[in-house]
Amino acid sequence: MEKQKYGMVLPIILLSYFMIILDNSIIFTSTVKIAADLNLDPQALSWVSNAYALTFGGFLLLGGRAGDLFGRKRLFLIGLVVFSLGSLLVGISTGATMIVTTRALQGLGSAILAPATLALLMDSYTGPLRMRAIAAYGATAGIGSSFGLVIGGLIASWFSWRDGFFLNVPVGILLFILAVRYIKVTTRPAVGKIDYLGTVTSVVGFSALVYSIVGEQYQLLAAIVAVIFLVSFVLTEAKIKAPIMPLKIFADRERSSAYVARFFFMGAMLAYWFLTPQVLQQLYHFSPLQAGIAFLPMSIVQFIAALQVSRLTTKWGNSRLLIVGLSTTLLGVLLAVVIGIHAGYTWAVALPMVLLGLGQGVTLSPLTVSGLANTDREIAGSASGVVNTIHQIGGSVGLSLVVALTSQISNAANSYHAALLIIASYLVVALLAASNILFQKN
Structure with missing residues (x-):
């Protein structure tokens, strides 16, 4: 009966959000082939990811506010068109300038689309249904990122890395048709101007x-x-x-602490997702397919853990579940540091990934819930934009800092070891910020 209450809106929202998060991750297991095909150096290659993350993060606040002012369904449809067009152009890219530019266009589409998805979710559901829908939305962020590595490896090995972007076009068209038919306008646009x-x-x-x-x-x-x-x-x-980021959003201690935790958590995770497929191919000589499949221990555990979030939140509470998730993720990274990459895939990568998958599976949903805590409908779009902005900017800045600090280490194993230590430090900061939420509630 409960699934009937959700209707078609939740599947449309989750599939569209899964698509844009997947695209942010699918690039990682394809980096070696993209670099070889387009003759990219390491700095240019990092910008293939950063260009998407920066426009995604940079324009999210505008996308969220525009949804408040012009209607979330309208912005959702515009975002689908821009994202699908950007995906097509990425797929036909012929050089560094073109792929970086078109990835930026793709990120702009995501910036319009992402806050509209979360705001539409807030508009469409109330009470326990809304809480479970937000939990599913948060879980989708982690699952999309993790499975993107596997799917990217499959596509890069069996087809071309370009096909992963071409697939977004028919999916985007399908979502557009479904959204026109099933998503209803439930709130009036707010009064104000674009900042x-x-x-x-x-x-x-x-x-x-x-x-x-x-x-x-x-x-x-x-x-x-x-x-x-x-x-x-x-x-x-x-x-x-009429600011695109009302500062009163940060006045709430729970929300502001959740933003800090999300910033550092995503910095840690994006760096891990970006670097691990490369080290698997460099040191273990994995193919892109093998590097993608190597993430299955994380992806499967993360998927199973995400399914338990609603039950665990009811049992433990959102804040305690967040602490457990971040602590488990940190433990997984520290285990990888202690074992060392030379111990082989099973011990050095797969075993820590089980803990990482478990931690990530139960972390992003509580972070999303806390990031939207105590908001009203007038700022739902702006708050959604802030959540997604922190998600993208945190990942981009975190990855960039790790790349900068380890770029002078020529030995791949030593560089990866140093990167894991930095990633662990990010997670410590995220855990401290999450602890602030727990202390507030006690």
């Missing part, structure tokens, strides 16, 4: 921040630009009447 100054300062600020970490030239200048524009962004949001 263009906030949009420009946030996009430039976040982009400059990441470039200051991974760029090859003018890094100090980029860092200065990042500080100036991000400070300007915060000052703008404090004064403007």
Whole structure:
């Protein structure tokens, strides 16, 4: 009976969100072939991921606010069109400039689409149904990222890496048709204007921040630009009447702590998802298919754990489940550090992945719930945009910092070991932020 109450809206939302998260992850097991096919150096290759993450994260606040003002269903449909077009263009890319640019366009489509999905979910369900729907949404983020590695490996080995992007086109068309038919307009658009100054300062600020970490030239200048524009962004949001990121969103201790935890958690996970397939291919000489299949211990456990989130939340509470998830993820990374990559796949990778999958499976849903805690419908889109912005910017900055700090280590095993230590430090910070939520409630 309960599935009937959800109707078609939840499957449409989850499938669309799964598609955009999958695309952020599917690139990782395809990086070796993409680099060889398009003659990309390591810095250019990192921008294939960062270009998507930056436009995704940079424009999410605008996408969330635009949904509040112009209607979430309308923005959802626009996002599907832009994302599908970007996917098509990525698939036909012929060089570094084209693939980075089209990945940025794809990220823009995701930035329009993602906050609309979460806001539509908030509009469509109430009470226990909403809590379970949010839990499913949060689980989708982790499952999409994890399974993206497996699917990316399959596509890169059996077909072409390009086919993974071409597949988004028919799926996007199908979702567009279903959304037109089944998603109903349930709330009136809010009154206000688009915060263009906030949009420009946030996009430039976040982009400059990441470039200051991974760029090859003018890094100090980029860092200065990042500080100036991000400070300007915060000052703008404090004064403007209709900000894309209302600062009152951060006034709630639970929400703000969840944002910090999500930022560092995604920095850790994106770095792990990006680096591990490469080290598997470099040291173990895995094919992209084998590197993707190597993530099955994590993916399967994560999927099973995610199915238990609703029951565990009822039993333990959202905050305690978050602490358990982050602690288990940290334990998995530390186990990989202690064992060492030379111990072989089973002990050095598969065994820690079981803990990582378990931890991730029960972490993202509580993070999403806390990130939306105590919000009203007027700022649902903006809050959804902040959750997704933190998700993407945290991952991009975290990955960039790991790449920058380990790029001078020529030995692949030593570089990976150092990266795992940095990833573990991110998770410690995320755990401390999550503990702040628990202490508040006790």
